[in-house]
Amino acid sequence: MKLHTDLPFIVVLLSFFITLLAVIIYVIFSYLNDKRFKMVCDLYEKEVGVLPLATLLLKDSNTLWFISGYTQKMMFIVLPLIFKKNSFLNSQYSSKHYDFINSLPKEIKIWFYSEQIIVAIGIVSACICMFVYYIYWTHN
Numbered sequence: 694m695k696l697h698t699d700l701p702f703i704v705v706l707l708s709f710f711i712t713l714l715a716v717i718i719y720v721i722f723s724y725l726n727d728k729r730f731k732m733v734c735d736l737y738e739k740e741v742g743v744l745p746l747a748t749l750l751l752k753d754s755n756t757l758w759f760i761s762g763y764t765q766k767m768m769f770i771v772l773p774l775i776f777k778k779n780s781f782l783n784s785q786y787s788s789k790h791y792d793f794i795n796s797l798p799k800e801i802k803i804w805f806y807s808e809q810i811i812v813a814i815g816i817v818s819a820c821i822c823m824f825v826y827y828i829y830w831t832h833n
Contacts, residue, residue, distance in 0.1 A: 701829035708822035715815030722808045
């Protein structure tokens, strides 16, 4: 039996494990961020007003059972953090909403940034894994 020590195999294996690790860390972070999310929602209702409809409807969704609902509810916080106020992605939110989210303490915002960074790392490593696998094993 031949040992697979060639570079493409190592790249595919390494990127697969990075993707798997990113998924596990993402689930853990999403569980931890759920408490922060609910705290932000309570503060938002006190300072700004009623939550956006999608956030209100999906407030109790989580990553294990309804990942698209969880992603939608997190966009309430993530979009104003990542994109500028005049971005078309923030056009659905009021100026007060944008200012409120960006005025949150760094100790809270860093967790939401971290969760999105983990998602990006997982997506990039999964794409690398699929690309190298496709190029190497379908053409040999």
